[in-house]
Each structure stands twice: as structure tokens, then as C-alpha cells.
Amino acid sequence: NAGVTQTPKFRVLKTGQSMTLLCAQDMNHEYMYWYRQDPGMGLRLIHYSVGEGTTAKGEVPDGYNVSRLKKQNFLLGLESAAPSQTSVYFCASSDPPGGIGTEAFFGQGTRLTVV
Amino acid sequence: GESVGLHLPTLSVQEGDNSIINCAYSNSASDYFIWYKQESGKGPQFIIDIRSNMDKRQGQRVTVLLNKTVKHLSLQIAATQPGDSAVYFCAETASYDKVIFGPGTSLSVIP
Numbered sequence: 001n002a003g004v005t006q007t008p009k010f011r012v013l014k015t016g017q018s019m020t021l022l023c024a025q026d027m028n029h030e031y032m033y034w035y036r037q038d039p040g041m042g043l044r045l046i047h048y049s050v051g052e053g054t055t056a057k058g059e060v061p062d063g064y065n066v067s068r069l070k071k072q073n074f075l076l077g078l079e080s081a082a083p084s085q086t087s088v089y090f091c092a093s094s095d096p097p098g099g100i101g102t103e104a105f106f107g108q109g110t111r112l113t114v115v
Numbered sequence: 116g117e118s119v120g121l122h123l124p125t126l127s128v129q130e131g132d133n134s135i136i137n138c139a140y141s142n143s144a145s146d147y148f149i150w151y152k153q154e155s156g157k158g159p160q161f162i163i164d165i166r167s168n169m170d171k172r173q174g175q176r177v178t179v180l181l182n183k184t185v186k187h188l189s190l191q192i193a194a195t196q197p198g199d200s201a202v203y204f205c206a207e208t209a210s211y212d213k214v215i216f217g218p219g220t221s222l223s224v225i226p
Binding site: 004033035041042043044045048056058059090092094103104105106107108109 | 149156157158159160161164204206213214215216217218219
């Protein structure tokens, strides 16, 4: 059981380049999340999805887009990367918060550097 | 707006002592709270959770206390071990809503 898998694990981009981060979960969870984590700060929610075909904005959505075409996958896209998007990105999945055993499971993270 | 904050950004404890990590939250609608542990280079990992209809919940060596009157959450770790060294996050959510994380507390265990 792989849980939550993120690819790639590391990436260096030049300003203005685009890329897509892939998150895959094999737990049949309804909810999926993308967070970014910066030094000295907690996890800030970028976008999230409450089910296949649905997405919603989190706290810091600007500069990012997401898609949830399949229940098990949640893609995070950067159309035109900026140095301010240098961060560690975490994907997570869960069943609806508040239910029984609905803690979020996290991937290992993607370290992105934009130069 | 909504926010979850921590009183202590860093905490150093002697091995074998008890650790207490505190967290304040501001969203009165939050009814589910979670503590996560994040080790270096890894994603956060669930430790324990508590619902708003409870004020205490115990796990293995960990206890979470919830004080809704002052909107305060704490994580107690008994007999702290070197393997407990990590960053600890509290998180809050209202049912069926997004999860919001606090800034984290770095726990360092001194052998």
C-alpha cells in the first residue's frame, strides 16, 4: 500500500517555466489537498478537492491551478513559475474531515526551486 | 480570519521529561483538531485527534487537551524520547471543510 505518492521529489525551474506536480493516492479518499511549506511557516493550503471533478481555492491559490480528473490523482500546475513559488509542496488525502478516522495522509513532498 | 497559532516556536526538553506543546485557534466553528508530527525531510504524520465534544483524549504516550473556552489546544508527550524530536503542528477544521495548520513547534530532545 503506497499511500500518497508525489512526483517529482525535486525540481529546479527557471522563472517563467511551467510544470505539473502529480499526486496519487491509493486509499480511495474523497478529499485531496495541495499545501506549500516555507521556512518558519506552517502548511498553507493552495487548493483542495472534495471529490472527482471538483476543486476549490485554499489560502494561497494565486499562480497555481489544479485538476482532479480521476479520484486517485490531484495535479498541481504552475503556469509561469516565479521565485516566490520556491517551496516544499505537500499533497495529502483524507476522507471528509470530522468523520471517523479521517486524518490526512501526506506524501513525502516535492522540493521546488525557481531561479 | 481563521488562524491557528502556536505559543512556542521551539522547545527543548531533557530525555525522559514530559513535553507540552501549545496551540491557540480562533475559529469558533472548528470542531475537529489534529496534531501532526513532521520529521526532517518527511511529510507530516498524524499523531492524535480530538473532537470539540471532548476535552481530553489519550493515545500511546500522548495526550491532547482541548479548552474551548479559551480556544486552546495542547499536546502532552510523556517520557520524551530522542525519536520525538520533530516539528509538531496543530490543525483545525470545521466538519467537511478545509484543514488549517498552525506554524509549527520544533521539539528538540536532549539526551
